[in-house]
Amino acid sequence: xxxxxxxxxxxxxxxxxxxxxxxxxxxxxxxxxxxxxxxxxxxxxxxxxxxxxxxxxxxxxxxxxxxxxxxxxxxxxxxxxxxxxxxxxxxxxxxxxxxxxxxxxxxxxxx
Amino acid sequence: xxxxxxxxxxxxxxxxxxxxxxxxxxxxxxxxxxxxxxxxxxxxxxxxxxxxxxxxxxxxxxxxxxxxxxxxxxxxxxxxxxxxxxxxxxxxxxxxxxxxxxxxxxxxxxxxxxxx
Numbered sequence: 050x051x052x053x054x055x056x057x058x059x060x061x062x063x064x065x066x067x068x069x070x071x072x073x074x075x076x077x078x079x080x081x082x083x084x085x086x087x088x089x090x091x092x093x094x095x096x097x098x099x100x101x102x103x104x105x106x107x108x109x110x111x112x113x114x115x116x117x118x119x120x121x122x123x124x125x126x127x128x129x130x131x132x133x134x135x136x137x138x139x140x141x142x143x144x145x146x147x148x149x150x151x152x153x154x155x156x157x158x159x160x
Numbered sequence: 161x162x163x164x165x166x167x168x169x170x171x172x173x174x175x176x177x178x179x180x181x182x183x184x185x186x187x188x189x190x191x192x193x194x195x196x197x198x199x200x201x202x203x204x205x206x207x208x209x210x211x212x213x214x215x216x217x218x219x220x221x222x223x224x225x226x227x228x229x230x231x232x233x234x235x236x237x238x239x240x241x242x243x244x245x246x247x248x249x250x251x252x253x254x255x256x257x258x259x260x261x262x263x264x265x266x267x268x269x270x271x272x273x274x275x276x
Contacts, residue, residue, distance in 0.1 A: 051202070081262045092164070092251050092267030093203070100262070138203065146191065146257060147216065148265060150203040 052076055053141050055151025062158050068126040070154045072139035075120065079141035083148070084113065084124050087136045096137070097124070129158045164268035166252050172274045178240040181271045184233055185254030193265060194227055194237050195251040203251070209235065210257055242275045249273070 055072045062068045072082075083098035099106045099113040099122065106113045112125040126133055139151040165184040173179055185192050194206040208216045209229045217227070224243070229235040239246055249272050253265040 083262075083264075090269070092253070092269050094267065095264050098262065142262070146193075146208055146210075146255075146263070147205055148193075148195075148203075152202040 051152065052149040053139055053151040055139050055154060057154060058152070059155040060157070062126075062129045062156065064129065064131060064158055064160050066129050066158075068124075068129045068133070068156055068158070070124045070137055070139070070156070071121065072123065072151050073119075073121045074141050074149075076141070076143060076149075077120070078143045079149075081142040082113070082115065082122050083140050083142070084111075085138040085140060085150075087138065087153075093138055126156075129156075131158045131160055134158050164252055164254055164266055166250075166268040166271050168271060169269065170272050170274075172276065173242055174276050175243055176241045177275075178238065179242045179246075179273060179275075181237040181250050181252075181273070183235045183237070183252030183268060185235070185252070186266055187233070189254040189256050189266075190232070191255045191257040191263070191265075192229060192235050193253040193255075194235070195253065195267075197249045197251060197270070198247075206237070206250075239273075242273075244275045247273055247275050 084096045085093035086096040087093040097111050110127045115122045136153045138153045140148045167182045192209040197203045206219045207227045212229045227237045249270045251270045253267045255263045255265045
């Protein structure tokens with residue numbers, strides 16, 4: 050069964066806008082939450098990640114917000130650009146290696 | 161560094177044929193993963209090797225699938241016999257597993273398999 054639920058499935062944002070992708074999980078043993086970015090024809094690549102003892106992590110225009118009590122985390126892309134158009138996957142790890150992926154969000158940033 | 165290398169990039173075969181996918185991990189990495197990506201099921205872990213030893217193969221769908229890692233520089237995923245439902249993109253990823261959580265997995269470009 051899908052251990053990490055991701056929404057929305059697709060998202061269209063205007064250039065300069067904020068893109069928000071949400072994920073939820075049930076397994077409280079998860080201890081690492083990475084986000085991956087995938088362009089067409091390429092493999093996923095690590096974008097940003099957070100541990101559950103931190104509520105927010107920011108790297109450039111990308112921010113992860115983490116709510117441990119609600120078992121939810123989200124990716125915010127500020128000032129979205131057409132080059133950000135890709136599929137984004139949230140994931141969660143237990144025991145150090147097994148990535149449990151969400152189903153992905155296809156983001157389109159329009160000029 | 162060339163990154164994770166996979167071959168072939170595309171494979172079209174007929175049902176019943178044997179398919180072999182190949183992966184060369186990043187030099188120095190000690191962990192290797194095979195994933196399968198489909199529209200219906202998303203990205204699924206098939207098998208995980210650490211120091212060339214299979215650690216977790218619980219994601220391998222059935223006996224038709226097998227994976228080997230004869231050395232630190234090479235791994236194969238074999239499907240015999242192949243079926244149309246095996247059509248997917250297969251990714252290989254590698255990482256340096258330090259024993260903790262959060263080691264970055266680096267993905268290859270994938271092999272798009274189509275079984276007719």
